[in-house]
Amino acid sequence: MLAFERLGIRFGGNQAVQDVTGSLTPGKITAIIGPNGAGKTTFFNMLSGFYKPTSGVITLSGQPISGRPTHEVVARGVARTFQTTTLYKNLSALENAVLGHRVRTKAGLLDALLRSGRERHDESESLKAAHHALERVGLERKAHVTASLLSQEEQKRVSIASALATQPSILLLDEPAGGLNPEETARLMDLIRQLVGAGLTVALIEHKMNLVMGLADQVMVLHHGQLIAQGPPAEVSRNPAVITAYLGSHGGGGQHGQSAPAGGASV
Template sequence: MPDETTPVDPTLDEELALANEPTEINPDVDIAPEEVGPTVAEGERILEVDNVTLRFGGVVALNEVSFHINQGEILGLIGPNGAGKTTCFNVMTGVYQPTSGDVRFLGEPLGQRKRFQITKLGIARTFQNIRLFANMTALENVLVGADAHHSTGVGSAMFRLPKHRREEAEGRARAMELLEFMGLTAKADELARNLPYGDQRRLEIARALATSPKLLCLDEPAAGFNPAEKAKLMELIRAVRDQGYTVLLIEHDMRLVMGVTDRIVVLEFGRKIAEGTPAEVRENPAVIAAYLGVEEEDAS
């Protein structure tokens, strides 16, 4: 028998029990995105990355990368460490301006737009390292996202004008719906820093959804998860898509990506090396070579 100081690896049953303990999502709760701005028909292109290159001095972080995302799909963006996945995310969401090439969302070029403007257009993202407001409650964190489309200003808030009170009530109702969808209703008044790690991940997704995005970008959402938690994350991502959202997923866990995406784009050293369905990508010699470090002619 191990003594009290000996670490014991949990069994799968223990992992499942642990994963089921914090929260269960409620996919029947209606969190469909609000109709803000132009609409896109199912299957039509919602975002296009066209020949994008990004240089940092002499380093080419992205090299003529092109791909598109269709309305209503889950697209995976994968690649080995340092492939340029998060850099591509950052170009799409206004953190970096491309050296050349274009990113278009709903037909509108995103170049030179500020991050808050891109959020208002309908792109929301989470981060590989959780970026919640640690000393705010779960509800307050989601309300920050809901505020993205409010039109009242400081004066209206100071004097508690009717329009401000209406938007505030609508935002709170929306935030509570998202918390219920995530299974976090009972933790609405808890500080974000006191939530279990998995709940913090779900809370960050809820905050992103509160902006009513047409495209939800998830950057390594399974980081730090055990296998059972990853399975529940797959369920969550599918449930979000089923509510009418389009999802772009960056993830290094191949089993998760293969199990949840409709199509996959693969980057290596800043360039696109493959694109297709999970089955097509799984058998692609260039992808096998990138992940296993073998010569392409020997990988088939």
């Protein structure tokens, strides 16, 4: 279980996230939603080790991981993707996935220079893990295609495969459906369900409310860096504090031009 208590971070005089307490339910899908600037990606950056919290604690299976380097967090089983697909576009899908597994390898620079037995073993294991990850996301047949030649949906799947190659127990997805059309989004939802069905715990940041309402087991709502609601999607969508956060205190005019999280609207 990944849990967090009174988690917060300050950048200068700006309290970006404050006093967020909760956990990711094992084997379930948790959606993190909120208006623009609510602190969602900053929250993910703390969970994944990219930012060091200035307050609170993060634990994984009861052990504190707050402030540990990203590679240590990944090695302990927490992987993530980014809002903007971060692939090496001149490498193949397989080569991108191989890079994900390198966090699990033991060989060092000298091993690589000497092509030691350890390096050859690690290389073999990375290839196996990468092929398996691409198979899980449905792209094994395009393993040797250069990433830049893949569609937007396929590139997102490669990004997920690279995260899966680290052999995580928890997968954090930052706007996985961004830039995808409804048909592509539906296919991605099916993939996420399959991954969770195979034992992964998933948390995702998402603005497409039809995806959230149809996919998430639990929803956490951030607003101005604070957790204002959490629970099942239908319950959260009726929460007055959530409706106010999206529409503003005066209702229909909308806050930042956004829509209320109900009826499958995109917010």
